[in-house]
Amino acid sequence: MSFFSFAWNWLNSASQWQGANGIPIRVGQHLYYTGLALLVAALIALPIGVLIGHYGRGGFIAVNLANVWRAIPTLGLLILMVKLLGFSYLTWLIPLVVLAIPPILVNAFEGVASVDRDLKDAARGMGMTDQQILRKVEIPVALPLIMLGLRTAAIFVVATATIAAVIGFGVGGLGRYILDGLATNNYGEVAGGAALVVVLALLVQFAFVGLRRLVVPAPLRDLARADS
Amino acid sequence: MLVPNVVDGLRSVPEPVRQAATAMGFGTVRRLVRVELPLAVPIVIAGLRVAVVSSISLASVSTLIGVASLGYFFIDGLQRDFSEEIYAAIVAVIVLALGCDLILVLARRLLTPWSRKQGGRAMINAEGGQLLQEQAI
Numbered sequence: 001m002s003f004f005s006f007a008w009n010w011l012n013s014a015s016q017w018q019g020a021n022g023i024p025i026r027v028g029q030h031l032y033y034t035g036l037a038l039l040v041a042a043l044i045a046l047p048i049g050v051l052i053g054h055y056g057r058g059g060f061i062a063v064n065l066a067n068v069w070r071a072i073p074t075l076g077l078l079i080l081m082v083k084l085l086g087f088s089y090l091t092w093l094i095p096l097v098v099l100a101i102p103p104i105l106v107n108a109f110e111g112v113a114s115v116d117r118d119l120k121d122a123a124r125g126m127g128m129t130d131q132q133i134l135r136k137v138e139i140p141v142a143l144p145l146i147m148l149g150l151r152t153a154a155i156f157v158v159a160t161a162t163i164a165a166v167i168g169f170g171v172g173g174l175g176r177y178i179l180d181g182l183a184t185n186n187y188g189e190v191a192g193g194a195a196l197v198v199v200l201a202l203l204v205q206f207a208f209v210g211l212r213r214l215v216v217p218a219p220l221r222d223l224a225r226a227d228s
Numbered sequence: 229m230l231v232p233n234v235v236d237g238l239r240s241v242p243e244p245v246r247q248a249a250t251a252m253g254f255g256t257v258r259r260l261v262r263v264e265l266p267l268a269v270p271i272v273i274a275g276l277r278v279a280v281v282s283s284i285s286l287a288s289v290s291t292l293i294g295v296a297s298l299g300y301f302f303i304d305g306l307q308r309d310f311s312e313e314i315y316a317a318i319v320a321v322i323v324l325a326l327g328c329d330l331i332l333v334l335a336r337r338l339l340t341p342w343s344r345k346q347g348g349r350a351m352i353n354a355e356g357g358q359l360l361q362e363q364a365i
Contacts, residue, residue, distance in 0.1 A: 067277060071325035073285040075292070076318040079302040083311055163289060182293060 007195040010188035021176075023196065030173040030200060033161045037096035038154055044097070045104035046146070053112025053142070054134050062109055066102040074099050074160055082167055092164035092171060099160055100153035107149025111142030143216045151208035158201045162193075174200070233275030237268030270343065273336040277329050284325040288317075298324070 017023050052062050077095040085091050115138045123137045139146075165175030177193025180186075241264045249263040288299030298321050305313030337343075 067281055067329060068322070068326060070278065070281045071285050071322045071329075073288045073299070073302075073318055073321040075289050075299055076302045076314060076321060079306050080311070080314050080318065082306060083309075083314065160286075163292065166292065179292070 003191050004195075006188045007191035010192035011195065021172075026172055026174055026176060027196065027200065030158070030161055030175075030197075033092060033096065033164055033173055034154065034157045034204070037093055037157050037161070038100055038150070040093065041097045041100035041104055041153060041157075042150060045101045046108050049105040049108025049149075050112050050134070050139065050142070053109045053115075054138060056113060059109060059113055063106055066106045069098070070102045072098055075163055075166070078163060078166060087167060087171075091167055092161075096157050096161060096164070100157050103152040103156065104146075104149045107145045107152070108142065111145030111149075112138050114145075115141045140217055141220065144212065144220060147208065147212040147216065151205065151212075154204050154208060155201050158204050159197060162197055230272075230275055230279055234268065234272055236275075237271035238264050240271055241267045266339065269339045270336060273332055273339075277332050280328050280332065281325045284328060285321055288321055 011023075049062075052058050074095045077098060078092065081091040081094055112134075119137060119141065120133055123133045128136065161173055162175035162178060164171050164173050165179050174193050174197050177189050177196070181189030181191075181193060245263065245267065246259065249259045254262065288297050288302065290297045291299030291303055298317050301313050301317035301320075305311065305317065
């Protein structure tokens with residue numbers, strides 16, 4: 001049997017869709033891990049990226065530091081957290097936040113730093129203060145790239161939240177299916193769990209496309225499309 | 229991850245440069261190989277750096293399904309309650325990733341000798357390409 005028929009047979013059995021270990025609950029857990037990690041990462045990385053872009057200093061260092069940061073192995077960090085913190089929610093949260101920070105930060109920095117100089121001069125000529133320029137000009141113009149960074153991070157985290165199940169002890173999410181299926185040689189469960197992660201990642205991608213339409217000012221949308 | 233990146237790199241070649249190449253009698257293929265690809269190198273390599281570093285750090289996950297990798301030491305360290313092993317393996321993964329990153333940076337310097345003369349600004353612009361390609365990951 002192929003991957004698809006394995007996954008399909010498993011997904012089709014009604015018992016998978018009910019109870020405390022049912023697919024809806026697991027998907028909810030998975031989205032909860034993803035959402036919380038993304039939120040925390042955005043709260044850390046967006047202000048830093050925007051400020052570095054605004055003041056135009058340290059950009060080279062920030063971009064290269066982000067590349068070093070990417071090299072941190074998420075699984076290693078997760079296991080280290082298991083050793084250091086035991087089974088708290090920080091154990092899965094910290095590695096996922098670390099994973100999400102580089103794309104958000106680099107895109108926020110690039111977005112703000114690449115705002116047309118003439119645009120900023122025009123805003124200043126209209127009497128805007130430094131703060132107003134940042135709030136009313138630079139951030140709106142940078143929004144397509146900022147959203148792009150958030151989307152990239154979200155897809156990374158959705159796919160990687162799978163390994164949170166390594167912790168065990170009540171940590172669920174879709175990775176539970178993959179690890180449990182491997183442990184019991186139930187390959188239908190493995191394939192089904194993996195298929196669900198893929199579907200979820202695609203849905204997150206579509207959700208961000210929609211979200212970008214909502215938050216990016218209409219005149220900038222063509223720009224946003226050209227960028228992607 | 230890499231395909232849109234090459235597209236971005238080729239798109240970044242200024243139209244006048246393309247026209248100049250045509251005016252000099254370059255055909256489509258020769259223009260692509262001799263003019264457009266070399267000019268696209270900074271953006272292509274910027275994307276390659278992100279891809280290489282992320283992949284190396286992600287490859288340690290393979291240990292979960294029993295495929296040997298540096299990730300083995302994470303699980304081993306956890307099972308033996310041996311933190312130093314986990315620290316060492318994390319450092320090893322980072323060093324490996326950065327070593328490959330360094331090779332790519334050197335390759336870019338070799339392939340784009342003109343960007344060295346313009347000083348730091350050109351480098352930062354090249355990194356700007358990293359941003360563009362990031363959307364595609």
